[in-house]
Amino acid sequence: MPSSFPFLRFLNMKGRASWKLEKQKEIEGKYKKIFDSAIDSFIIFDMEGNILDLNLQAEKMFEYEYVELIKLSGKDIVHPTHHGFFERFMKEIYFKGYSQCEVLSIRQDGSTFFSDLRGTRFEHDGRLNLFAVIREITELKKMELLTQYKTTHDRLTGLYNRAYFEEEISRLERGRVFPVSIMMIDVDGMKAVNDSQGHKAGDELLCRVAQLLRISFRSGDVVARMGGDEFAVLLPGSDSVKANEALFRLHQAVSDSNTGSQEPRLSLSVGTATGYQGACLSKVLEEADMRMYADKFSKMR
Numbered sequence: 001m002p003s004s005f006p007f008l009r010f011l012n013m014k015g016r017a018s019w020k021l022e023k024q025k026e027i028e029g030k031y032k033k034i035f036d037s038a039i040d041s042f043i044i045f046d047m048e049g050n051i052l053d054l055n056l057q058a059e060k061m062f063e064y065e066y067v068e069l070i071k072l073s074g075k076d077i078v079h080p081t082h083h084g085f086f087e088r089f090m091k092e093i094y095f096k097g098y099s100q101c102e103v104l105s106i107r108q109d110g111s112t113f114f115s116d117l118r119g120t121r122f123e124h125d126g127r128l129n130l131f132a133v134i135r136e137i138t139e140l141k142k143m144e145l146l147t148q149y150k151t152t153h154d155r156l157t158g159l160y161n162r163a164y165f166e167e168e169i170s171r172l173e174r175g176r177v178f179p180v181s182i183m184m185i186d187v188d189g190m191k192a193v194n195d196s197q198g199h200k201a202g203d204e205l206l207c208r209v210a211q212l213l214r215i216s217f218r219s220g221d222v223v224a225r226m227g228g229d230e231f232a233v234l235l236p237g238s239d240s241v242k243a244n245e246a247l248f249r250l251h252q253a254v255s256d257s258n259t260g261s262q263e264p265r266l267s268l269s270v271g272t273a274t275g276y277q278g279a280c281l282s283k284v285l286e287e288a289d290m291r292m293y294a295d296k297f298s299k300m301r
Contacts, residue, residue, distance in 0.1 A: 036055045036056045037056075038055055038057060039057065040057060040133050040134065040135055041054070041055065041057045041058035041060075041061045041062075041133070041134040041135070042054060042055040042057070042058060042131070042132070042133060042134075043055075043058050043074075043132045043134060044129055044130065044131055044132070045073075045074055045090075045119075045129065045130040045132060046127070046128075046129055046130070047090070047093075047094055047127075047128050047129070047130065048073075049073045049074040049075060049086070049090055050072075050073045050074075051069060051070055051071075051072050051073060051074070052070075052129060053070070054066065054069055054070070058134065061105075061107075061115075061134065061136065062077050062105070062107050062108060063107045063108045063109060064108050068108075074086050074090070077105055077106060078103050078104070078105055078106065079103070079104040079105065079106045079112055081104065082103040082104045085101050085102075085103050086101075086103060086117075088101065089101045089103075089117060089119065090130070093119050093120070093121050093130050094121070094128070097120065097121045098118075098119070098120050098121070099118075099119055100116070100117065100118045100119075101117050102114060102115070102116055102117070102137065102141075103115055103117055105134075105136075113136050113138045114136070114137050114138045114140075114141040115134050115135060115136050115137060116134070116135045116136075116137045117132060117133075117134055118132065118133045118134075119131060119132040119133070151163070152164040154224070154225040156203055156206060156207065156225070157206055157207055157209075157210035157225050158210065159210050159213070159214075159223050159224055159225045159231070160222055160223065160224035160225075161224060161225065162224060162225075162226045162227055164222075164224065165222060165224035165226065165232055165234065168222050168234055169182075169234065169281045169282065169285065172234065172236055172281060173279075173280070173281045173282075176277075177236045177237050178237075178275065178276055178277040178278075178279070179237070179238065179239045179240075179274050179275060179276045179277075180234065180235065180236055180237070180238070180274070180275050180279075180281060180284070181234075181235040181238040181239065181240065181242065181243035181246075181272060181273065181274040181275075181284075182232065182233070182234055182235070182272070182273055182274075182275070182281065182284050182285050182288045183232065183233040183235065183243065183246070183247065183270060183271070183272045183288060184230070184231075184232050184270070184271045184272075184285070184288040184289045184291070184292040185209075185213070185230070185231040185232065185233070185250075185268050185269070185270050185292065186229060186230050186231075186268065186269045186270075186292055186293075186296055187205065187206070187209055187229040187230075187231075187266075187267075187268060188267035188268065188269055188296065188299065189264070189267060190202060190205070190228075190229035193205055193264055197264075201264075205264065205266070206225070206229065208257070208262070208266065209231065209266065209268070210223075210225065210231075212250065212253045212254060212257060212266075213231060213233065213250070215253055216246065216249045216250040216252075216253045217233055217235070217246055217249075217250075218235075218246075220236060220237075221233055221234060221235050221236070221238075221246075222234035222236075232285070232288075233246075238274070239274055240272070240274045243272045243274060244272070247270060247272060250268070250270070254266050254267075254268060267299075269292050269293070269295040269296035269299065270292055270295055271287075271288045271289060271290065271291025271292030271293070271294065271295055272288055272291065273285075273287035273288040273291060
């Protein structure tokens with residue numbers, strides 16, 4: 001009887017091993033059901049960014065079949081303009097164990113959407129992997145952009161507002177993009193238009209001015225409505241020569257606008273000033289404002 005003990009112990013150990021294996025399969029099956037039934041998209045990456053596994057929600061989000069998505073890497077589902085964000089996300093996972101970022105994701109058909117990407121590092125079979133939770137945030141981003149737009153733009157004309165313009169002055173003053181020219185613009189006869197034709201006609205005139213300013217300046221220039229009938233333009237990297245060239249384009253645009261049948265005829269008073277490295281741009285703004293009023297008074301003589 002004692003000689004059989006080792007064999008019985010072997011059978012007992014074998015039975016426990018078999019039970020553990022069955023139990024592990026049962027647990028893995030339960031986790032797989034949770035993994036696939038989750039409302040969030042789950043993707044498992046290796047540390048090179050290749051996709052190792054994903055759930056059903058991820059298939060729906062990216063509009064790929066499982067067998068297609070499993071062959072791709074993270075960069076295949078992130079828009080090329082945001083590859084740098086994904087690379088930084090992977091590096092932070094590797095070194096810190098956790099990371100979060102917002103990226104522009106891309107579906108199989110090429111359409112894009114914003115997504116919130118959160119990941120943690122874990123070890124499996126002696127290898128480091130990354131578990132990522134992905135949520136679409138397109139509507140949230142739209143609301144954020146709309147809120148940002150409303151806080152930085154003038155409601156009537158769609159140009160930048162005074163607050164944004166002043167922030168840009170401060171930012172440029174601390175930077176190295178000199179020289180910087182500033183142009184102040186006032187609409188002549190605005191009160192007369194409001195009094196004789198009503199404020200609706202006055203608003204239409206302001207929108208007309210805004211459109212002329214858009215086509216007269218570069219995309220990198222900051223065109224703003226300062227309030228009432230006053231506008232201002234920041235011209236980074238522009239000396240007095242370039243500022244005068246921009247002023248000529250504006251005068252030409254006004255002249256072309258007045259050759260049509262639009263009424264009332266448009267007249268602008270303009271003043272420009274230029275600041276060089278180390279200049280206080282608030283003083284440059286004041287100088288441009290004074291020159292604008294000098295231009296306006298010269299027309300009253």
